[in-house]
Amino acid sequence: MARPSSMEDAETLALRALGFLAAEAERLEPFLATTGLGPATLRAAASDPGFLAAVLDHISGSDSLLLEFAGNLGVSPEAVAQARERLSGPRPGESS
Template sequence: MAPRQSFPDAEALAVQALGFLAAEPERIGPFLATTGLDPANLRAAAGEPGFLAAVLDHIGSSDSLLLEFAENLRLNPEIVAEARRRLAGDAPGPGEFA
């Protein structure tokens, strides 16, 4: 069984995910539309509780986006879901690692 991801590791992954989104207009556009943010207030929002979990929610909401991000970092896509749960403070669900 793999060790549970630390909160700082989950934060770092979410920051990487935000950078991944911001690198391409076609990736950041839908995220901004979903959140109601614009580029001018994105940086301020990044300091808000729950923002980094929302970034990972967005990445995980699209299989193609999730797989592209995971492939880009050469990691298992399940790590993204685990990081989102960690940032949101969610307890593991049935069959998930504690």
């Protein structure tokens, strides 16, 4: 997936990001602490585009995490940013 061309592509990338975080406790725990969610509530939250954008925000907040995730999936870090924007719109102060 070079660039998320649809909302569905962006959601798929974000769900893969959530799986990436969930695969290791050291990646998941800081995310859960930030969101206030618990493991039991992740599944329900995963259907919300705003939550999926927050997953991508979290991954994008750390260069090492972003590069590891992008490298594992074979996507560019820019594709992650584009998916986040598709899910929630541009960040304040950014133009699309």
